[in-house]
Amino acid sequence: LALLSWVLSVILFLINLSHHPRWTQDPSMRERRRQRRTEDTDTTPTSKSAVLRSRSCWGKWLMLPLLMATYLPCEAWGATFTVAVVGPWTCDPMYSKALPDLAARLATARLNKDPYTKKGYWYDYTLVNEDCKTSRALARFTSLEGYGSAFLGPTNPGYCSSAALFAKNWNKPLLSWGCLKPNMEDGQYPTFHRPLPLSSRVLFSMLRYFRWAHVVIVTSEDDLWEATGHELAASLRALGLPVSTVVTMEPDKDGPTKALKRIRELDLVIMCMHSALIGGVAQYQLLTSALNIRMIDRGYVFIPYDTLTYSLPKGTNFNALTNDSLLRKAYDAVLTITMDSGENTFYQSFKDAQEKFEIRTSTPPDQVSPFFGTIYNMIYYMAYAVEKSRLAAGRWVDGETMLESDGGVKFEGFNQHISSDKDGLGMLARYVVLDSDGGDKLYMTHTLEAPHTLGKFGAVKYNGRSIHFAGSSPSTDSRCWFSPYITCGGGRCLNTVFVCVCEFFCLKSLIFDGLSILNQLDVKTPRHSVSGRSYFASTPDSSNVAVFEGDWVWLKRCPNGNTVSSVSNSTKNIFTKLRDMRHENLNLFLGLFLDSGIFGIVTEHCTRGSLEDLLNNEEMRLDWMFKSSLLMDLVRGMKYLHNRNVIHGRLKSRNCVVDGRFVLKVTEYGFNEILSTQSINFDKGRPEDQLWVAPELLRNSKLMKRGTFRGDVYSFAIIMQEVIARCAPFCMLDMPPKEIISKLKSPPPLCRPTVSTDEAPLEVIQVMKQAWSEEPDKRPTFEEIFKQFKSITKGKKTNIIDSMLRMLEQYSTNLEDLIRERTEELEVERKKTDQLLAQMLPRSVCLALKTGKPVKPEHFSEVTLYFSDIVGFTTISALSEPIEVVDLLNDLYTLFDAIIGQHDVYKVETIGDAYMVASGVPNRNGRRHAAEMSNMSLDILHCIGTFKMRHMPDVKVKIRIGLHSGPVVAGVVGLTMPRYCLFGDTVNTASRMESTGLPYRIHVNQSTVDILHELKMGYKIDTRGMTELKGKGVENTFWLVGRAGFDKILPRPPDLTPG
Incomplete structure (x- = not known):
């Protein structure tokens, strides 16, 4: 437009000049006109000259506005792009x-001056x-079509997808960081744009790293945060994580405690609420409640959600942590994930803008939410994307045109460098993991590269600083939860958490000739097979537990060193029988199971583990009813196998498993036959693995490889000894397994376990001794053993479940309450002690004292x-x-004790009216002790101003306070009524600072003042001057009179006279 104005002005000037009389008239005419003017006649000009003068005037008047238009600012003649910033402000x-x-x-303002966008x-x-x-926010959004050329927001994810549909109908761009629904960038929402990585994917990347x-x-109870929590849960579940529940805090004072009690079973908590570091009351109440009920030091980890949407400064003192020791202790269990800052923190960038008068507000930077920077960056990002799309399209940008970018954008954000990917699909922001280490600063421990907006997960990198967990670190989970191609089927086991440390297998089942063989496929293969069954191993090579069709299964591998490439026909026949x-x-x-030469059998997995595990569990009470039921189950199983003409050959307590109903089941039967038909080398195992083998089999390796019916009976007798005595085979013999095996091979003397008749009925012990007879033919069959057991139990059905039900019916009325009551009483007394x-x-x-260790x-x-005493206490x-x-x-x-509980200090002692406190001992806190x-x-001085004595309410209580910083030695003195005492010249000097002070005054030494100045926390200090300290001479001392941001009223001290 400016160029067009200049061209029109030049053309009009030339037209005006061409019609000037100097150029249109001959010389004689010009001479006559000059004579007429000199004669001052009344003759009027010719009509032609009048027309020329009128044209000249018209050209001059038209040139003026055209020339002025070239100097008008862009907004006077350019199109305006209005951004509607939508949020719960x-x-x-x-x-x-x-x-x-x-x-x-x-x-x-900066965009309109930016060389790229102006x-x-x-x-x-x-x-x-x-x-x-x-609901009302969505209704309000439906009427916003004319509010802007594009929309930034909404923040509430509860209606974000609906708002994107309205923007599609209006054909206007909608950029929102609050939408948590995955895959919104597809064709259903053509005008939607996600300016930041999906928060759930950022969380997923971090959770996957720590497993x-x-x-x-x-x-919190706010509708905004409640909607955020439910949408976040849905998004994480879509990524495969088992988010159990979303708990909303009730608005009453017990709401945080109630919510925490509901989530005790899980040790990782994502908090959808306003951060306590920037004034969030709900999060403060939740964390301090967790501290009160001892969740902080028991391995729980809390992750704030809101920090994912802005850049929280790292390495900066947070007043919320500095001024509140409770929050500081509780925040030790918090891991913060936030966008990384650039060279300047948010607070420094805000202060710089204030000094340049770009931001006209007196609000201190630390009182401003860092979300300020996110709003700024989003508007700037939108403008750069609009400009790039405008240049590419050559026309006004609408909703769909904005997404047709031919590359990313780069610019300097509020306090960090911002860029988008090569397709212009979203801001690339680096995230960091911050940990407080129990202090008032957040330190970077890990970095998280930006997750791609459309689904790639960022890589987490260790930054060299370990995370300090307040208690033990949370337990880890199986890697299968974080693989999009593997489905986990049940989470953590009831008794054991199976930890995966290697690659996963994705297996499928092939059926031919009645034989099921499980083999490995590529991880990216879809989960389907010829038989419609699928198998996904979720444990490493060293583990025997996997997931089969959603259930845990047990994988028994063949001995190491054997490679199998195919399954023989003989093995197929054995498999059909089994x-x-x-x-x-x-x-x-x-x-x-057959894969890459690894061969094994797959059986059901029993949650109680093996019989050996059950016997070794000292917490499990096993009376004779329980033991006899287990042995009877074993007899039934072996009786069934022998009647089907199947020799076990490997019977031992670890090959007997117990399910959730305490039913014993025999496993690994037929394994020796399968090894033989596959020509796999037989492994005798270690000497301790041979303690169940019959003596005749130990002497004949070929017979041992095949097994015998009588040999199974001998193995059963050794298991009987384990169950009755509840110890390992031959545990009562003080001999190594190798020596026991040698004696079994070469009797006499006969080597057998010894079992007391007090541990089981005499008839049972006789059956056991018959079963381990040296002569195989004298051993009873399992059919005979079954009849003998029925005779011993007099035909009664020995079932653990029935026994447990009878016990539950007997004690269910009061046992649980009694245990809980006794446990609570014990816990209360322990806490009191x-x-x-x-x-x-x-x-x-x-x-140290409770464990009997000396305290050095x-x-x-x-x-x-700190020293203080009451002025005039003797008179009072x-x-x-x-x-x-x-x-x-x-x-x-009592008032003083309540105050010191809010600070990182330790009460040393009180003597009469003297009160002594220390900071930096016994817990070292750097140089923060002075602060x-x-x-x-200051808090004590504030409270003493309103304190009144009960018996003398009209008399004011005045105290003197003295502070001094320096080295000390601390230790425990005495055995009877031991005391923790401090020694050193620092103690004496601090006492002198108090005694030479004045009422309602905080007397401070030079050493303390130097530390306060170094901390730069805004402490207000007045110089007292040279003061005589008893035993110390004359020193320059000071008065501490306040602190920046400390608005509590202090009592007015008496006026000071000069000198």
Whole structure:
């Protein structure tokens, strides 16, 4: 337009010049006109000259506005692109403190000056407040078509997909960081654009790195956060994670505790609520409640969700942690995932913009939500994408045109460099994992490269700093939860967590000639097969547990060193026989495993483990009823096998498994036959594995390889010894297994276990001795053993479940309540004892004394000490009764004790009206001890201003406070009523600072002042001047009078006279 104005102006100027009389008239005419003017006649000009003058005037008047138009700003003649910024700006402090109006104003102001964007549209914004309720927010959004050229938002994921459909109908771009529904970039939402990586994918990448699959989501009661929690759960479930439940905190004071009690079973908590670091009340209540009920130091990990949407500064002191020791302790269990900052933190960038008067507000940067930067970056990103699309399309940008970008964009965001991928499909943001280490700063432990917007997962990299868990680290889960091609079938086992450390197998079942063979396929193969069955191993090569059609199965591999390439016909025949065996006390044979030369059998997995595991579990009580039931199950199973003419040949307690109903089942039957038909070398095993083998088989390796019916009876007798005595075979013989095997091979003397008649009925012991007879023919068959057992039990059915039911019917009325009551009483008494001991001595000292360890004196290079006493206490005591003095000190020190509980300090002792506190001992806290002590002193001084004595309410209680920093030595003194004492010149100097102080004053030494100045936390210090300290000479001392941000009222001290 500017060029066109210049061209028109030049053309009009030339036209005007061409009609000037100097160029249109001959010389004689010009001479006559000159004479007429000199004669001053009344003759009028010719009509032609009048026309020329009128044309000249018209050209001059037209040139003026055209020339002025070339100097008008772009907004006077360019198209305006208005961004409607939609968000819950009044619903939650996280968004209201983000100052969205200032963020949008700053972004558009800079865009209109940016060399890349100022040549195109003129950018403006409209702030649209989103209703706090999801339903009303959606109704409000339906009327926003005319509010902007594009929409940034909404934030509420509860109606984000519906808003995207409206934007599609309006053909206007919609960019939202709040939409958690996956695959919204497909054709169903052509105008939708996701400016940030999907939050659930960022979480998934981090959870996959640490192998934490089982998570629970806790939300605040706000409709916005509740909708976020449910949408996040759905998104994580779509990625394969077993998100169990979404718990919403109730608004009452017990709401956080109730929510935490509901999620005790899981140790990973995602918090959908406003961060406590920037003023979130709900998250503060949740974390402090977790601290109170001892969840912080028991391996729980809390992950805030909101920090995924903005850049939280790292390595910066957070006032919320500095000023609140409870939150600082609780935040030790929090892992923060946030966008990485650039060279400047958000707070520094905000301060720089204030100093340049780009942001006109007096709000301190640390009082602004970092979401300010996200709003700024989103508007800037949208403008760059619009400009790139405009240049590519050559026309006004609509919803679909904006997505037709031919490449990514790059620009400097608010406090970091921003770029998008090569297809312009979303911002590439690097995320970091931050940990507090129990302090008031967040340190980077891991980095997470940006997950691709359309589904790729970012790589997590260790940054060299380990995560400090408040308690033990959370338990890990199977890798199968994080593979899109493997389905996990049941989560964590009831008794054992099977940890996977190798690659996964994806197997399928092929059926031919009645034989099932399980072989490995490529991981990317779809989960289907000829038979319609599928098999996915979810454990490493070293484990024997896998998942088969959603159920746990047991995989028994052939001995190492043997390679199998195919299955023989003889093995197929044996498999047919084994597959057809069905008995309650036989473990079901499922098929054969064959892959890459690895061969084995697949059977059902029993959750209680083997009989050997059950016997070794000392917590499991086994009376004779239980033992006889287990032995009877074993007899039934072996009787069925022998009647079917099947020799076990490998019978031992570890080949007997127990299911969830405590039913014993025989497993690995027929395994020796399969090894023989496959020509696999027979492995005798270690000497301890041969303790169940009959002596005649030990002497004949060929017979041992095949097994015998009588040999199975001998093995049963050894299992009887294990069950009756509840110990390993031959445990009562003080001999190594190798020597026992040697004696079994070469009798006499006869080597057998010895079992006391007190441990089982005499008849049972006689059956056991018959079964391990040296002469195989004298051993009874399982049919005979079964009859003898029935005779011993007098025909009664020995079933563990029946026994358990009878016990439950007997004790169900009061047993559970009695156990719970006794456990709670024991826990209460233990807590009382620990609390009493912790009030007398530091926790580290208590632990050492309880374990009987000596407590050695410890040197602390720098601590800060506090001394205070009551001014005029002697006079008050003289005017009061002794009981009134006790009440006075008790009320005062109770007030002081409540205050010190909010700071990282340790109460050393009280002597009369003197009160001594230390920081930096016994828990070292760097140089923060001076700040902790100063904050505590200011709080005490504030409270003492309103304190009143019960018996003398009109008399004000005045105290003197003295602080000093320096080295001390700490140790426990005495055996009777031991005390934790501090020694050193620092103690003496701190006492002198108090005694030379003044009422309502905090007297501070030079050493403490130097530390406070170094911390740069805004402490207000006045110089007192040179002061005489007893035994120390004259030193320059100071008064601590306040701190930046400390708005509590302090009592007015008496006026100071000069000198």
